[in-house]
Amino acid sequence: MTATNSFFHPAFFYIALAMVLPFIRGRFYYWRWLLLVPSVVAIISVISMDHGTYMVIPWLGHDLILGRVDRLSIVFAHVFAIMSLIGFIYGFHLKEKAHHIAATLYVGGSFGCVFAGDYLTLFVFWELMSMASVFLVWLRRNPVSTRAGFRYFFFHAVGGLLLLAGLLYRYYAVGTFAFTAVDPSNAQFYDYLIMAGFCVNTATIPLHAWLSDAYPEATVAGAVFMCAFTTKTAVYVLARGFxxxxxxxxxxxxxxxxxxxxxxxxxxxxxxxxxxxxxxxxxxxxxxxxxxxxxxxxxxxxxxxxxxxxxxxxxxxxxxxxxxxxxxxxxxxxxxxxxxxxxxxxxxxxxxxxxxxxxxxxxxxxxxxxxxxxxxxxxxxxxxxxxxxxxxxxxxxxxxxxxxxxxxxxxxxxxxxxxxxxxxxxxxxxxxxxxxxxxxxxxxxxxxxxxxxxxxxxxxxxxxxxxxxxxxxxxxxxxxxxxxxxxxxxxxxFDVLYRLIVNTFAFIICKPLAWMDNIWTNVYRIFGMRGLLGLGTGTKWFDLKGIDLVVDGTAYTVGDIGGVSAKAQTGRLQDYLAWTVIVALCVFAIVWWL
Amino acid sequence: MRNWLGDWLEKTRIKHAKIWMGVFITIMAALVIFNLFIRPHHVEFGYDAYCGFWAVFGLGVCLLMVFVMKKIVQPFLAGPEDSYDSNE
Structure with a gap:
C-alpha cells in the first residue's frame, strides 16, 4: 500500500506506558502527566494515518495483521483516542498506579481490536480488554465490587470462549483467520458462535446482565472508561463482520x-x-x-x-x-x-x-x-x-x-x-x-x-x-x-437465569459422577478382599485422582460462580484463565500442525 | 461564579416554578400548532400523518411505561439491595 511509515499503532503507546509506570518514582506524583501522553499521541496518530494494511507479522504460518486501517477502523479509533484523553483527565487526581495501569491496558486493548485484521489478533486484544477492565471494578475495593467483578469476569470468559470456539471452527472449515464480513445468506454455525461472542460484549439481550451488574460497582473513573470501550469495540466488530x-x-x-x-x-x-x-x-x-x-x-x-x-x-x-x-x-x-x-x-x-x-x-x-x-x-x-x-x-x-x-x-x-x-x-x-x-x-x-x-x-x-x-x-x-x-x-x-442454567448444568454433571463414585466406593468395600487388593489399589488411585478430583473441582467451580467466597475464587478463576490460554494455544498448535 | 449560579438555580427551583410551568405549556401548545403547517416528509407508519401524533405518542408511551413498570412489573422483580450477593 502507501508508505508504511504513516501508521503508528496507538495501542503501542498505551501498553508501553503500562509497562513503564510501575518503575517510575517521583515526588508530587508528577508521573501522572505521562498519562495524557499516549492519548495525545493517539489522537495525532489517528488523524495522520493513511488507509492500508500495516504491521503484518508472520506467526506459525499465519499472517497476524495488527494494522488494518480503513474508514470504519479510523472513525472508532478517532473517538477512542478523544475519549481516552477525557477519561485520563477525569481520573487525573487518582494517585493509585494500579488503576491507571488497568485503564491504559484496557484502552490499548480496544485500539488493538479496532485495528486487528485477523481473528487471532482480535482475540488476544479482546481478552486483554476483559482482563484489564475487571481491575477497574475490583479497585473500588469493597466486597460488593469484588463479587460483581468476578461475575463480570466469568461472563466475559464465557464470551471469549464462544469467540474462540467460533474462530477455531471457522479456521477448520475455511482455512483462514482473516476477519472479513460474513454474508448473512450463507452464515454457518461457527459464524453464529463468533457473533454470540461479540453479542456478549454488546450486552444484547439475553446476554446483557453483566453490564448493569458490574458498571455501577466500578470505580468512579473506571466506569467512565468502561462505558466507552467494551461495548463500542464490540459494535465495531459487529459492524465489520455481521x-x-x-x-x-x-x-x-x-x-x-x-x-x-x-x-x-x-x-x-x-x-x-x-x-x-x-x-x-x-x-x-x-x-x-x-x-x-x-x-x-x-x-x-x-x-x-x-x-x-x-x-x-x-x-x-x-x-x-x-x-x-x-x-x-x-x-x-x-x-x-x-x-x-x-x-x-x-x-x-x-x-x-x-x-x-x-x-x-x-x-x-x-x-x-x-x-x-x-x-x-x-x-x-x-x-x-x-x-x-x-x-x-x-x-x-x-x-x-x-x-x-x-x-x-x-x-x-x-x-x-x-x-x-x-x-x-x-x-x-x-x-x-x-x-x-x-x-x-x-x-x-x-x-x-x-x-x-x-x-x-x-x-x-x-x-x-x-x-x-x-x-x-x-x-x-x-x-x-x-x-x-x-x-x-x-x-x-437475567442474572437469575444464568445462575439457574449454571446450577442445572452442574447438577447434571455432578449427580451421575457422585452416583458412580458411590458405586465405586461400595464395590470397593464389599469386594475389598485380599485377592482384590491389587485391583483395589488401582481403583482407589483412580477414585482419588480421577473421580474425586473431577467431582470436587466441579463442585468448587460451581460454588465460585455462585459467589460463595471471593477468596476461593481468586486463585481458581485465574488458574482457569491461565489454563484457557494454554489449552487455546495447544489447540491452535495442533490445528496448525494438522 | 459557581455560588452565583447555584443560588440562581436554587431560587428558580423554589420561586419560579410556576413561571417555568407556563413557559413549558406554551411551548407544547405552540409545537402542536406548528404541526398543523409543518408536515412530515414521509408518512412512515400511517398514523403519523395526523397532527399531534408524536405528542400523543410521547405522552402515551411515557404514561404506559411508568404505570406498567412501576405498578405491575416491579413488585415481581424487586429484591433487597444485596440480592445478587446472596448464596441462594
Whole structure:
C-alpha cells in the first residue's frame, strides 16, 4: 500500500506506558502527566494515518495483521483516542498506579481490536480488554465490587470462549483467520458462535446482565472508561463482520426497549445509566442488523456520539458518587444549588442521549431511526421511538429530577470535586454541542460519507417532531412523578437465569459422577478382599485422582460462580484463565500442525 | 461564579416554578400548532400523518411505561439491595 511509515499503532503507546509506570518514582506524583501522553499521541496518530494494511507479522504460518486501517477502523479509533484523553483527565487526581495501569491496558486493548485484521489478533486484544477492565471494578475495593467483578469476569470468559470456539471452527472449515464480513445468506454455525461472542460484549439481550451488574460497582473513573470501550469495540466488530443479519436488527430493537424499561424502575444513578448503555447499544446493533448504508452510518455515528455523551453522563453520576458517597436516588435530592456545574454537564449529556436538537444524539439517533423506516422496517422504527421516549424519561428527567431538583434535600457533607473532573466534563460537553450544531464534523468521518451527507437532520419537520416527542414525554413525567419515585432495592434481571442454567448444568454433571463414585466406593468395600487388593489399589488411585478430583473441582467451580467466597475464587478463576490460554494455544498448535 | 449560579438555580427551583410551568405549556401548545403547517416528509407508519401524533405518542408511551413498570412489573422483580450477593 502507501508508505508504511504513516501508521503508528496507538495501542503501542498505551501498553508501553503500562509497562513503564510501575518503575517510575517521583515526588508530587508528577508521573501522572505521562498519562495524557499516549492519548495525545493517539489522537495525532489517528488523524495522520493513511488507509492500508500495516504491521503484518508472520506467526506459525499465519499472517497476524495488527494494522488494518480503513474508514470504519479510523472513525472508532478517532473517538477512542478523544475519549481516552477525557477519561485520563477525569481520573487525573487518582494517585493509585494500579488503576491507571488497568485503564491504559484496557484502552490499548480496544485500539488493538479496532485495528486487528485477523481473528487471532482480535482475540488476544479482546481478552486483554476483559482482563484489564475487571481491575477497574475490583479497585473500588469493597466486597460488593469484588463479587460483581468476578461475575463480570466469568461472563466475559464465557464470551471469549464462544469467540474462540467460533474462530477455531471457522479456521477448520475455511482455512483462514482473516476477519472479513460474513454474508448473512450463507452464515454457518461457527459464524453464529463468533457473533454470540461479540453479542456478549454488546450486552444484547439475553446476554446483557453483566453490564448493569458490574458498571455501577466500578470505580468512579473506571466506569467512565468502561462505558466507552467494551461495548463500542464490540459494535465495531459487529459492524465489520455481521452487517445485515436480521436477527441482530430484531434483538437490537428489543434490547433498546428492554434497557429503558429497566432503567425506569432503577434507583441507583449509575445503574440507570448502565441500562441505558444496554439500550443505546441496542440502537447500534439494530442499525447494523438492518444493514443499509444509512443504518450502518447511523449505528457508527451513534457509537461515536454515544461514547461522548455517555462518558459525560457517567462523569456526572460519578461526581454525585464522589461528592455525596452514594449514587442512590432515594438518598439524594435538591443538589442543584450546591453542585450546579455538575448538573449542567450532566444535563448536556442527558439531552444529547435523548436526541434533543442541537446536541449530538439528535444527529445520530434520528439517522438510525429514519434509516430503519426508509428500509421499511416499520415495527423496528416504532420500537426505537418507544426506546427514545423511555430514554428521555429516565436519563433526561427522572435521574436529574430526583438528584438535583426534588425534595427532600440532601443535607449531608459534599466532598469538593477536583477541578480535573470539571475540565473533563467541560471538554465532553463542548464536543457534544459542537457535533450537534455542526453535524458534518461527525458525518465526514462515517464509513459512507456520501450517503451521510444526503441526510439532513435540521429540517423544520424533524425539529417539530423531536421537540414534540420530548416535551410531551416531559408532561407524562409530570403526571407520573409520584408513581416513578425511586425505591431502594435491586431489581432481578437475567442474572437469575444464568445462575439457574449454571446450577442445572452442574447438577447434571455432578449427580451421575457422585452416583458412580458411590458405586465405586461400595464395590470397593464389599469386594475389598485380599485377592482384590491389587485391583483395589488401582481403583482407589483412580477414585482419588480421577473421580474425586473431577467431582470436587466441579463442585468448587460451581460454588465460585455462585459467589460463595471471593477468596476461593481468586486463585481458581485465574488458574482457569491461565489454563484457557494454554489449552487455546495447544489447540491452535495442533490445528496448525494438522 | 459557581455560588452565583447555584443560588440562581436554587431560587428558580423554589420561586419560579410556576413561571417555568407556563413557559413549558406554551411551548407544547405552540409545537402542536406548528404541526398543523409543518408536515412530515414521509408518512412512515400511517398514523403519523395526523397532527399531534408524536405528542400523543410521547405522552402515551411515557404514561404506559411508568404505570406498567412501576405498578405491575416491579413488585415481581424487586429484591433487597444485596440480592445478587446472596448464596441462594
Amino acid at each position: 452487517s445485515g443479519f436480521y436477527i441482530l436488527a430484531v434483538m437490537g430493537t428489543l434490547t433498546a426497549i428492554y434497557g429503558v424499561l429497566y432503567a425506569s424502575i432503577e434507583n441507583n444513578a449509575r445503574r440507570i445509566l448502565s441500562y441505558h448503555i444496554i439500550s443505546q447499544v441496542g440502537y447500534m446493533v439494530a442499525g447494523i442488523g438492518i444493514g443499509t448504508l444509512m443504518t450502518v452510518n447511523g449505528a457508527v455515528a451513534h457509537a461515536y456520539a454515544h461514547i461522548l455523551y455517555k462518558g459525560l453522563l457517567f462523569m456526572g453520576a460519578g461526581c454525585l458518587l464522589y461528592a455525596a458517597g452514594t449514587a442512590n436516588l432515594d438518598k439524594l435530592g435538591g443538589l442543584v444549588g450546591r453542585i450546579p456545574l455538575v448538573m449542567i454537564g450532566y444535563m448536556v449529556g442527558a439531552v444529547s442521549i435523548s436526541g434533543m436538537p442541537f446536541f449530538n444524539g439528535f444527529i445520530s439517533k434520528t439517522m438510525t431511526i429514519a434509516g430503519a423506516a426508509h428500509a421499511h422496517y416499520t415495527w423496528l422504527a416504532i420500537g426505537l421511538e418507544v426506546a427514545a421516549v423511555g430514554t428521555f424519561l429516565s436519563v433526561g428527567i427522572k435521574l436529574p429530577y430526583f438528584a438535583f431538583w426534588s425534595k427532600p434535600i440532601y443535607k449531608g457533607e459534599l466532598r469538593p470535586i477536583p477541578i480535573n473532573m470539571y475540565i473533563a466534563m467541560g471538554i465532553a460537553s463542548g464536543l457534544c454541542i459542537l457535533q450537534g450544531v455542526y453535524p458534518n464534523v461527525l458525518y465526514n468521518l462515517l464509513p459512507y460519507p456520501a450517503e451521510a451527507m444526503k441526510y439532513h437532520p435540521y429540517t423544520a419537520w424533524h425539529l417539530v417532531q423531536s421537540f414534540m416527542l420530548l416535551s410531551f414525554t416531559g408532561l407524562g413525567f409530570y403526571f407520573m412523578r409520584t408513581v416513578i419515585a425511586p425505591h431502594p432495592g435491586r431489581n432481578l434481571d
